[in-house]
């Protein structure tokens with residue numbers, strides 16, 4: 001079992017706390033970091049991967065402070081950064097050989113591992129093609145393969161599905177689930193469906209701090225009795241509702257308009273129905289409308 005403990009972690013840039021007193025414990029499984037732009041997800045990941053050091057607080061891996069076991073700890077980390085640069089003219093195989101050499105794998109170890117990983121990420125057939133000719137999804141899969149070269153115990157993926165089409169995203173999620181058994185996987189995303197389908201727990205981050213952490217079910221339970229559908233034919237009422245309620249969705253039918261809202265009390269309109277909360281409602285409840293990027 002792997003255990004990563006983040007304790008009272010704060011990272012300050014100038015006057016701004018990019019991370020503000022974060023305390024979380026991770027064990028094996030997939031964790032989703034969900035939050036709007038600038039919430040502090042990348043900063044947290046950079047601290048976990050030792051690319052930046054905390055201003056306050058500490059990170060313990062299996063009980064040891066990671067700053068005291070730097071080299072050993074780095075050896076068990078796999079990281080796919082948000083901006084993952086690849087050498088366009090390299091083939092997938094050559095690129096992985098190059099990365100393996102940087103990570104200190106012997107040639108024999110590297111060749112065995114690369115063959116296994118190319119199969120795992122479904123790129124074996126195209127291993128000798130230039131990466132520049134790959135689709136976005138294929139490039140991300142090369143990214144995952146390089147992050148897995150050292151058999152990491154902690155895999156950190158910063159927005160791994162951004163820009164992928166739904167098919168590639170599903171494929172990517174399956175791959176993550178497949179490798180998650182004996183590892184801590186921490187992935188950040190804006191995409192709610194990524195979290196819904198693979199994360200065992202979700203950590204919602206806003207303004208550098210943890211708003212909530214829990215299973216999908218726990219988080220949805222917190223929204224019970226807060227989501228309603230209002231139906232009306234009156235356009236003035238539609239405008240009123242939009243201005244006075246947290247509005248998730250407006251659907252115009254031939255007969256009337258259905259508006260999905262979040263409200264602590266039953267909204268005072270003629271046709272109102274309580275709805276089962278969805279993860280998107282949770283996101284909208286805690287974050288701003290314009291930050292939702294569900295595709």
Ligand SMILES: Nc1ncnc2c1ncn2[C@@H]1O[C@H](COP(=O)(O)OP(=O)(O)OP(=O)(O)O)[C@@H](O)[C@H]1O
Pocket residue numbers: 013016017018035036037038039040041042043044
């Ligand atoms: N090196 C830096 N110097 C100064 N400010 C920084 C630095 N890195 C991050 N910040 C600030 O810290 C805050 C958190 O940024 P961070 O990149 O961690 O957010 P994020 O949740 O990953 O956002 P995004 O999804 O846009 O990547 C932002 O306000 C950002 O401008």
